[in-house]
Amino acid sequence: MKIASIVGARPNFIKLAPVHKALSKNPEIEHTIIHTGQHYDFEMSEIFFKEFKLPKPDINLQVGSGTPGYQTGEMIKRIEKELLRSSFDLVLVYGDTNSTLAGALAAVGSRTRLAHVESGLRSFDKRMPEETNRVLTDHISDYLFASTRMAVGNLRKESVQGRIIYSGDLSVEIVDEAVKAGAKSDVLDRLSLEYKSYVLLTIHRVENTTASPHNLATIIKAIEALKDTTIVFPIHPRTLQAIKDSHQLAAISRCQNLKLIKPLGYVDFVRLAHDASKIVTDSGGVQKEAFLLKVPCITVRQNTEWVETVSLGWNKLVGSSDARAIAEAVQKWMPARKKPQAVFGQGKTSAIVRDRIVSMLLQDQEKPERRKP
Template sequence: MKIASVVGARPNFIKLAPVHKALARNPEIEHTIIHTGQHYDFEMSEIFFKEFKLPKPDINLKVGSGTPGYQTGEMIKRIEKVLLRSGFDLVMVYGDTNSTLAGALAAVGSKTRLAHVESGLRSFDRRMPEETNRVLTDHISNYLFASTRTAVGNLRKESVQGDIVYSGDLSVEIVDEAVRAGAKSDVLDRLSLEPKSYVLLTIHRVENTTASPHNLATIIKAIKALKDTTIVFPIHPRTLKAIKDSRHLPALSRCKNLRMIKPLGYVDFVKLARNASKIVTDSGGVQKEAFLLKVPCITTRRNTEWVETVDLGWNKLVGSSDAQAIIEAVQKWAPVGKKPRAVFGQGKASAIVRDRIVSLLESKIEEN
């Protein structure tokens, strides 16, 4: 069986790791990694392959940066070219990035079966490009691996045509592995931080950076006001550019409570997250990681695809247009006392994905 995984951005690499290891345990599977090049610098790409002991991508398309339309279009063309000459039995895509949608459309164009890992998530906010990416990918996939029962319900409500499988979420095993590896991480020492003495901040979404100067200014206003709270801010390249373009960088550089640092590897990031008193983020993945690590999460969005984290009281949606709401959540809010349940499965998602794919492909091959 010839299977190709299309990846290109930090969240894709993280999800790929346990799936690749599971596929490698089956000698009947030849697994090819296609890297689109959506993220291409060391901090956002290569470091994750090293940390998770992934082999170098078999194919690197080196698409690079550009507008969403240009980037996605270039990826589709280059991925489709690879698929048409390689004869894969299945293409796998992960999550909701531009690389996810490009890989999905290229698979359909080359008449290759398509599996979407982490399908069925919905924020019901079409302003988010990630929402469009995942909805479109779900509706053209042959096999859909859903992280939660809520995601399964979303897919059934939308009457998707593919085979739906409840797999649980890959992050359970990924975070567990990162916590174990984090025993050797010295990130707290390097940053001179004590456990639970700081708030971890991540901001990268378009609606909080390039698309909305107001939202970005509001978040920065909250940072300045929280002068008695140490804030550690691993800064995404897009966010740094937006801060520079909006001329906020000099003022932020003067904030004594703010520690702006380069993006971290995953093991260091999980160690930093696990030891934070709270996490402020607009990232879907970080919301989920905070939940699994039992760290209170404050989300600078009006909605979330990870509704379970809110329902169980460990995630508070504060939006990004009201600085006072962010400030009060950091200073006063705490989880309501409910303990996180195993809503993301039992840490067996990669094995479930592998075994179900093998079964499905074998049945299709027998039919042919």
């Protein structure tokens, strides 16, 4: 049984790790890792393979940077070529990155069955590239592994053609392993930080960086307003470039309360998140990690795909156009509930994905070849 995982960005690598481990336990499965090269520097790519003890990708397409259209188009061409060459039984894609959509479209083009891990999430905001990637991938997938019951409901409402499987979310087992490994991390010592003495900040979405210098300036103003609060900011390359391009480097340099650092490996990042007093982010993955770590999260977006984190009171949406609202949330807001509810499964998602893939592929062996695109 030949299965190919298509990955290319930090969130993909993180989700790949437990699935690869689970697939490797079945000797009947030949698992090939195809790296698109969407993220290609050490901090955003190679370090995750090392930390999660993943093998070197079998194929690296080295697409590199470029506009979203160029990058996605190049990935589709190169992935499809590999799929046609090797005759895989199934393509696995993860999450909502450009590599996710490119892998999905290439699978359809090569008539290869497609499974989407972390399907059914919806922010209902089509301005977000990630939302487009999610919706399109779900509607062309044969097997859809949904993280939550709400995600299952979204897929049913949209009448997707593929099989819907409630699997829980991979992050439960990923975060659990990272917390255990993070006990040995010295990241707080390296940054001269004390437990719960700082706020962790992550900003990377297009809506808060390249597409809106105003939103970026607002977030910087909120940092300035929080002058008595230590803020740790592992900065994404896109965000750093957006700060430079919008001539805001001087403004952020004046923030004496800010520790601006390079992107971290996942274990160090989870340790930093676990020990933070609060987290401010625009990342979907970080919202979910904060929830699992029981750390209050403030999201600088108008909406979220992880609606459960908001409805259960551990995530507050404040947008990114009002510096005062962001600062007040950091200073005053706390979750109403003492402990988040378990809504992301029981930490067995990777095994569920493996076992259901095997059973469904065996069932489908006698069926006609995958529909033409």
